[in-house]
Amino acid sequence: MKEIVSKNLCTGCTACKSICPKNAIEMIEDIEGFKVPLIDQKKCINCGLCQKTCPVINTKNNSSLNKCYAAYNKDEKELLSSASGGIFSLLANSILNENGIVIGAMLDSNNMLKHVAIRNKEALKNLKGSKYLQSDLGNIFAFIKENIKNNKILFVGTPCQVAGLKAFIKQDYNNLYCIDLICHGVPSPKLFYKYIKELERKNDDKVINYNFRDKSIGWEIYSNKIIFEKRTTITELARNNYYMQLFLGDNALRKSCYNCNFKLGNKYSDITLGDFWGIKKKYPKIYNKKGVSAIIINSSKGQEMFEKIKENLIFKSCYKEDIIDGNLSLIESAGFSKKREYFFDDLDKLNMKELSHKYNNISLWRRIKHKIKNVVFRGKR
Numbered sequence: 428m429k430e431i432v433s434k435n436l437c438t439g440c441t442a443c444k445s446i447c448p449k450n451a452i453e454m455i456e457d458i459e460g461f462k463v464p465l466i467d468q469k470k471c472i473n474c475g476l477c478q479k480t481c482p483v484i485n486t487k488n489n490s491s492l493n494k495c496y497a498a499y500n501k502d503e504k505e506l507l508s509s510a511s512g513g514i515f516s517l518l519a520n521s522i523l524n525e526n527g528i529v530i531g532a533m534l535d536s537n538n539m540l541k542h543v544a545i546r547n548k549e550a551l552k553n554l555k556g557s558k559y560l561q562s563d564l565g566n567i568f569a570f571i572k573e574n575i576k577n578n579k580i581l582f583v584g585t586p587c588q589v590a591g592l593k594a595f596i597k598q599d600y601n602n603l604y605c606i607d608l609i610c611h612g613v614p615s616p617k618l619f620y621k622y623i624k625e626l627e628r629k630n631d632d633k634v635i636n637y638n639f640r641d642k643s644i645g646w647e648i649y650s651n652k653i654i655f656e657k658r659t660t661i662t663e664l665a666r667n668n669y670y671m672q673l674f675l676g677d678n679a680l681r682k683s684c685y686n687c688n689f690k691l692g693n694k695y696s697d698i699t700l701g702d703f704w705g706i707k708k709k710y711p712k713i714y715n716k717k718g719v720s721a722i723i724i725n726s727s728k729g730q731e732m733f734e735k736i737k738e739n740l741i742f743k744s745c746y747k748e749d750i751i752d753g754n755l756s757l758i759e760s761a762g763f764s765k766k767r768e769y770f771f772d773d774l775d776k777l778n779m780k781e782l783s784h785k786y787n788n789i790s791l792w793r794r795i796k797h798k799i800k801n802v803v804f805r806g807k808r
């Protein structure tokens with residue numbers, strides 16, 4: 428077999444690699460910086476298991492949407508250190524309290540994003556918060572299969588990652604809990620590392636912590652906070668940050684994100700979490716400027732998880748339309764433009780400033796306005 432599914436649709440979920448009985452599939456980095464499956468023809472026995480497993484090929488309508496909530500964590504410290512309403516940390520704590528394993532995305536010491544398994548609350552801080560690039564799943568699906576019989580496991584990822592896990596694991600284990608995120612799409616890790624390297628060169632210092640959703644100014648108008656080894660910290664409004672401009676400009680996403688198979692109506696998770704954009708207008712009584720989440724319960728297991736944490740939440744039930752109104756990413760893929768084809772040609776040639784000027788979609792007048800209002804804090808820790 429040469430190709431499992433078209434490169435434009437492959438999400439890099441690793442289900443094919445994990446299922447291959449001959450270990451003939453390796454995930455390698457393509458020219459854009461995304462991991463894609465490569466089949467070793469010498470090892471392949473043409474059994475077709477990879478194609479039978481691939482969640483993109485075998486997509487089916489899979490969601491029984493029951494309930495939606497607007498909610499936030501009552502613990503202000505947890506709320507402030509999370510991207511939205513701090514729901515993930517409550518769900519994770521409830522699994523860890525029962526000696527379970529939590530699996531989510533963490534930036535390592537080289538700022539590479541990887542899915543890792545944790546067993547204690549101290550390590551939870553590494554998983555919290557959104558990281559806006561595609562995470563490397565490594566061999567985490569095999570780890571889950573090995574450990575699921577004797578452990579409660581919570582897996583958190585993008586909708587395509589959860590779909591990949593479910594396709595690989597096949598059985599509906601009672602002790603496997605899955606959360607996915609409302610997903611705008613994932614930018615190329617290559618772009619993020621390029622950006623980090625530029626920052627390090629410019630500041631002659633190593634980046635030791637990157638927070639994509641710092642809430643010092645607020646949740647709706649959030650910042651990127653970058654901490655360097657020699658005590659310098661940069662906090663920059665996301666809309667003024669070159670990396671975020673390119674992420675939200677939609678030219679740096681994985682190709683599958685422009686034709687995503689895992690929007691509402693095709694969810695494989697027990698719970699979907701996102702930002703409740705527009706909450707102030709819809710339900711002002713539950714608005715909190717430090718963050719409010721949208722929670723979508725997709726299964727009875729999801730409801731069971733919600734019941735366990737609800738005493739620690741301020742919450743209100745709502746309609747799915749209320750969530751969709753402020754968050755089209757729940758039902759629509761990012762828009763594809765011809766510019767995306769050229770973006771990855773330019774990635775190695777231009778610096779971040781040049782890339783951002785050429786490819787972000789913020790119009791000139793808005794850029795000028797932002798420049799005037801630009802809030803860049805440079806401080807000491």
Ligand SMILES: Cc1cc2nc3c(=O)[nH]c(=O)nc-3n(C[C@H](O)[C@H](O)[C@H](O)COP(=O)(O)OP(=O)(O)OC[C@H]3O[C@@H](n4cnc5c(N)ncnc54)[C@H](O)[C@@H]3O)c2cc1C
Binds near residue numbers: 558
């Ligand atoms: C790439 C990406 C795009 C998103 N797009 C939208 C959107 O368009 N609209 C919207 O409402 N919400 C979006 N979100 C979700 C949102 O940013 C929050 O993650 C979500 O609301 C959960 O918030 P929280 O406060 O409950 O949890 P948090 O404490 O913020 O936890 C987030 C969880 O997500 C996991 N995670 C973080 N980054 C990644 C990643 N790159 N890949 C896989 N898992 C990851 C973490 O391990 C953690 O478990 C996106 C998230 C990501 C990572």
Ligand code: SF4
Binds near residue numbers: 436
């Ligand atoms: S199983 Fe996942 S990684 Fe493999 S081809 Fe399908 S989408 Fe791509």
Ligand code: SF4
Binds near residue numbers: 438587612681683687
């Ligand atoms: S937009 Fe779809 S394909 Fe892209 S990362 Fe999100 S879930 Fe996966």
